[in-house]
Amino acid sequence: DAMVIQNPRYQVTQFGKPVTLSCSQTLNHNVMYWYQQKSSQAPKLLFHYYDKDFNNEADTPDNFQSRRPNTSFCFLDIRSPGLGDAAMYLCATSSTYGGAEGYTFGSGTRLTVV
Amino acid sequence: TQLLEQSPQFLSIQEGENLTVYCNSSSVFSSLQWYRQEPGEGPVLLVTVVTGGEVKKLKRLTFQFGDARKDSSLHITAAQPGDTGLYLCAGQGAQKLVFGQGTRLTINP
Numbered sequence: 001d002a003m004v005i006q007n008p009r010y011q012v013t014q015f016g017k018p019v020t021l022s023c024s025q026t027l028n029h030n031v032m033y034w035y036q037q038k039s040s041q042a043p044k045l046l047f048h049y050y051d052k053d054f055n056n057e058a059d060t061p062d063n064f065q066s067r068r069p070n071t072s073f074c075f076l077d078i079r080s081p082g083l084g085d086a087a088m089y090l091c092a093t094s095s096t097y098g099g100a101e102g103y104t105f106g107s108g109t110r111l112t113v114v
Numbered sequence: 115t116q117l118l119e120q121s122p123q124f125l126s127i128q129e130g131e132n133l134t135v136y137c138n139s140s141s142v143f144s145s146l147q148w149y150r151q152e153p154g155e156g157p158v159l160l161v162t163v164v165t166g167g168e169v170k171k172l173k174r175l176t177f178q179f180g181d182a183r184k185d186s187s188l189h190i191t192a193a194q195p196g197d198t199g200l201y202l203c204a205g206q207g208a209q210k211l212v213f214g215q216g217t218r219l220t221i222n223p
Contacts, residue, residue, distance in 0.1 A: 040216065041216065042213040042215045043202075048209075090156050090157075098144070098208060098211075099204075099210065100145055100162075100206055102147055103147075103159065103204075104159075105149075105158070107154075
């Protein structure tokens with residue numbers, strides 16, 4: 001089945017130690033998104049790619065970076081995780097800009113910072 | 115800035131009861147989507163409404179888009195424990211979806 005896969009499902013990292021989360025998709029969608037979601041809150045968009053064009057949200061901290069080496073893969077790098085970065089990180093895709101047909105989300109990576 | 119406000123934010127009811135969740139904005143959206151998110155999982159798209167006044171049904175769930183395309187509602191009939199989850203509405207923006215803050219729904223057996 002076509003899907004969005006995030007690895008790992010759970011990640012524990014030390015305060016200040018760089019960490020990378022990965023997302024892959026078999027849908028061949030042009031647009032990929034990274035969201036941060038804290039407990040029972042709405043997902044907060046960090047950035048998105050339309051193909052290779054990168055779009056950063058104005059309030060996304062510089063501590064967060066992203067790479068999209070090809071259509072299928074997208075990575076979220078947190079350069080120096082702080083305790084406040086503990087959250088669920090969700091990757092999503094859509095075939096069109098604006099997501100009129102809806103987003104397909106992965107199952108998320110739960111990040112714990114110790 | 116386009117904003118979506120959902121109400122209530124938390125709702126806990128008994129199995130078999132009916133409920134309605136609201137999603138309101140001062141902005142007009144091209145379409146509005148509803149997602150359900152279960153604990154530890156990503157949101158899953160339930161429905162997209164596009165036309166003002168549109169009503170869509172998904173088993174016991176009824177979704178309505180306001181005539182002015184600024185608001186939407188989700189009505190659940192005879193709620194079941196399997197309906198438990200975080201319900202998110204999302205409006206279609208120019209480049210991305212705008213999410214509401216969600217309604218945490220708990221159905222007690």
